[in-house]
Amino acid sequence: MDMISARELEHIKKYPNAKVISLGIGDTTEPLPDVVASSMANYAQRLSTPKGYRGYGEEQGSKELRKAIAERFYKDMGIKGTELLFGSNMSVAVQDPIFPAYIDSSVIIGQTGDVEKESGSYQNIEYMKCGPQNSFFPDLSRTARTDIIFFCSPNNPTGHAASWDQLEQLVKFAHKNGSIIVYDSAYAVYITDDGRPRSIYEIPGANKVAIEVSSFSKIAGFTGVRLGWTVVPEGLLYSNGFPVINDFNRIVCTCFNGASRIAQAGGLASLSSEGFKAVLSLVDYYKENAEILLETFDSLGLRAYGGVNAPYLWVHFPGSNSWDVFNEILEKTHIITVPGSGFGPAGKEFIRVTAFGHRENIVEASKRLRSLFSKTNEQ
């Protein structure tokens, strides 16, 4: 992202009067539902009264909120929530392309070995290539066994929501290998195709092999409020039979003192009937943005993946280099995107386009893209 910001600054200097539109960083843009904002405002205001003041909360989060999450997102799957961290000496597999935080955090805790200069790959990471050629799901028969498998669905950046069949394969693979899946479902609420699971726990047996991490960021526009959760099922055991949740709970209680009570009040309000209805209509708004962008690329004969069950589009420019495409789009349309190579070696012919944005910017971006690529096509 640093390189993109640098390019953006350079561009603004070169074209000081250009109206730059960012379809780059996946950041929410629309206001919070009033019921959610009011709930946090009231909670904050009451902290100035003797009756309303509260100090430390439960490290794992309030019982009420944990219950609300379990009921809203894990109904009939029998699940509770805490938060995420990992220890040492583990091998790691990731999708390629993938949001870089999984790899970067593995690098920081020293689990990745050296980077190979040419490919930009880390030696000790198993890259699971996902692209149009394999329906964005890795060939598990050629995937090495690892302790941890990071898996994000709907995927950032490809926008692919894994099918029931794909996730069943993944869970079987983890069972066979004694691996733990860390399943990132931060965009699950964008799934409208009922044939695709919203939680890994919809797959039988997943509660013995998977941790699920999620967040209010993209559900309820909490990118600036900050609130997330992790599900560690009691049935998830180490090879010695010891439950993972005990260690996880210890880490949470030692390293955190709980999430902000104000943010939790907002999270709770966003899961109430009124709040969740408002939240879903925001999700619809971003999904309509995605549709506008999908139609744009379609009409230009460009192949865009994702954007249906996810707020991201993954646009293919066969034979091109993603930084060249990024630069051309920026130079000629003043639109920021993200070059796919930033998400891993498999992203080198793609750019990621986000559907988070005000409608007028999305419509304007669509107009500029049509103008650019219809010209390009005519050449």
Added chain:
Amino acid sequence: MDMISARELEHIKKYPNAKVISLGIGDTTEPLPDVVASSMANYAQRLSTPKGYRGYGEEQGSKELRKAIAERFYKDMGIKGTELLFGSNMSVAVQDPIFPAYIDSSVIIGQTGDVEKESGSYQNIEYMKCGPQNSFFPDLSRTARTDIIFFCSPNNPTGHAASWDQLEQLVKFAHKNGSIIVYDSAYAVYITDDGRPRSIYEIPGANKVAIEVSSFSKIAGFTGVRLGWTVVPEGLLYSNGFPVINDFNRIVCTCFNGASRIAQAGGLASLSSEGFKAVLSLVDYYKENAEILLETFDSLGLRAYGGVNAPYLWVHFPGSNSWDVFNEILEKTHIITVPGSGFGPAGKEFIRVTAFGHRENIVEASKRLRSLFSKTNEQ
């Protein structure tokens, strides 16, 4: 703390009508200043408006708040702020006794070796004994060199605020050994004795050897709001000459997406002139509590340390076992304290008493303690 909670539950079962007072966990009890709560409430409410909505903030925290902290707490020391995390393969020294989170987090990242059954000490941790015998400051001539030295002043649990001379010795020691001091100044605002530094950076040369961590929890009653900061001076270098702040910044930007914007709005308000005046009067309130408790123990002929430049009292019961003292006080006065042995081997003859509490509870606790120990003394 789990054992204390268990004992509390047991006690409530045994005495269902007792009015239990907790002088155990160090949690703030008084309402936030209105200017602080209103600021957070307004920020939260404005998130529901198109103009007021904000997504991701700067990973390192808002420029405005970082500037306000630098001006309020590090004037003329030339300092900026971020957040804390550590990597692998480091040796660690801690004060004994000390708040257990330093040791527990070192255990979790696998840096401590095995625990010795009898003493409860970890093999690879250098325990720096601090007690009345050495003015609560370790004999550095007998302290082994380590990569990291955790140092908390004013100290939790002893309430000792290190003197200028003591911190000068510590900084020299770190320079000589190439160690990094992680200096926890969470209670610095409780220091009223001007002969004692409020920041490690008051000591010349500290900016080459020390990271300082702090928090709004005990300054502004943010235990439930959650907001803290870390100072990593640009002059702090690894032995290869590479600045620590670059790595630290990378960790913050990779593993966090910034602190809650609402909490930051509250932090900023608590550092405004009006806010900080209100905050200091809360600090005074807790300090008066500490004075009441100090007088109580004094008048009973019990030696209590701390409580002057800190919200904690560290009460000595020579020859006793801290759990026995804890149990006796609970049994006979229905007051929860913390047995000193929970803070390390050097705490075994002490209990920690917190000054955080409503005034009427502190006064009532004082009365009960007087009644218990004047009887004990008569025997």
